[in-house]
Amino acid sequence: MTDNTPSPITVLGTGAMGAALARAWLAAGHPVTVWNRTPARAEALAAEGATVADSAARAVAANRLVVVCLLDDASVGEALAGTDLAGRDLVNLTTGTPAQGRSRAAWAEARGARFVDGGIMAVPPMIGAPESGGYVFYSGSADLFEEHRETLTVPAGAVYVGADAGFAALHDVALLSAMNGMFAGILHAFALIRREDIAPSDFAPLLVSWLGAMAPMAHQAAAQLESGDYGKGVVSNLAMQVAGNATLVRTAREQGVSPELLTPWMALMERRLADGHGEEDTTGVVELLARP
Known part of the structure; x- marks a missing residue:
């Protein structure tokens, strides 16, 4: 894969925001694998070119870059329980508190993953619309952020606010x-x-x-x-x-x-x-x- 080839991405959670994120990456040419607890909610994305995984574990295994956008921190833990995170770059865009961001970072790193937490300063219609002014705060692994900066900037502006994983929230x-x-x-x-x-x-x-x-x-x-x-x-x-x-x-x-x-x-x-x-x-x- 050359530097100009859009990197493949896994998106866990295809609610209003998760679907908007997935669509923005699909529109930019990224291969996207999606998973949702209720499979029917992911089917519309299949028609737009996404691959629908039948389990969170298979979705995580599909790609190195994994973006999580679920209901809350408890949902993240439940979805990723039992999945192999070793070598994965985990980007958590689930709304949470600073303490939850720090705890989830330690949790992910103990499982062999790099981690950044995110705070989305936008509503779904602003995603994939550069003129809207929407952006996302990111904090955690600086190496992960720098490596994937271009990809993370596709749905909305990306603002890195520090190595402390709680700072984005x-x-x-x-x-x-x-x-x-x-x-x-x-x-x-x-x-x-x-x-x-x-x-x-x-x-x-x-x-x-x-x-x-x-x-x-x-x-x-x-x-x-x-x-x-x-x-x-x-x-x-x-x-x-x-x-x-x-x-x-x-x-x-x-x-x-x-x-x-x-x-x-x-x-x-x-x-x-x-x-x-x-x-x-x-x-x-x-x-x-x-x-x-």
Whole structure:
């Protein structure tokens, strides 16, 4: 096989994401062997050129590069139980936690496999669509990643974040956690205007513009965290923001909206203020989140 020959791949799991991954590799000319616990769900891929294995063990034996995209970490263990992983390059794209990524890496390496864990920052329609901006975090064996970088980049961008196998999941969950906080704020904003003569479609561009303008504040927070100086570059200090929170809560009540999406954050701000950090930025609230 020459360097220009697409490498063969095994994909374990042909749900929405696994099927999208397999299709992207098939479209790029890679020979793909697939397996799914429910065989019928893999048959559509057979019509598109994939080889369907009747067991996970046979699918793993078919190719050196094995990509796993199953429901959860327990499903990975069940699917690979009893399979011969010696000499295999195992890429786990199953959603999990950092601790599960590290544990699964040790598990795979003890069985003679190289391992990388992945965190997919995309939904299935974004896979195989370079213009979508989707990408995957990878962590674990640097040698495995470098050897298969070109192949792993076919479905979506590939971003290697370190040898610690837990880092891909950590980056994934950290970004998703930030996203969830943003979505909570968006929904609260829409709730405030819901009973008024304000069209959500007219308000949405204002939300997008405002949140886009505020997002770069993450760089200032990062600088404060790295320096340990939460008073560095403060524009609106904690004391001012806590005082302003009363208006946010009162407006919610006037509009008949529960403030419950906001109050946990506000409570943390108040605790930090009570500890004597009123002149700092809100970044210092992170000190209340770290638990022993």
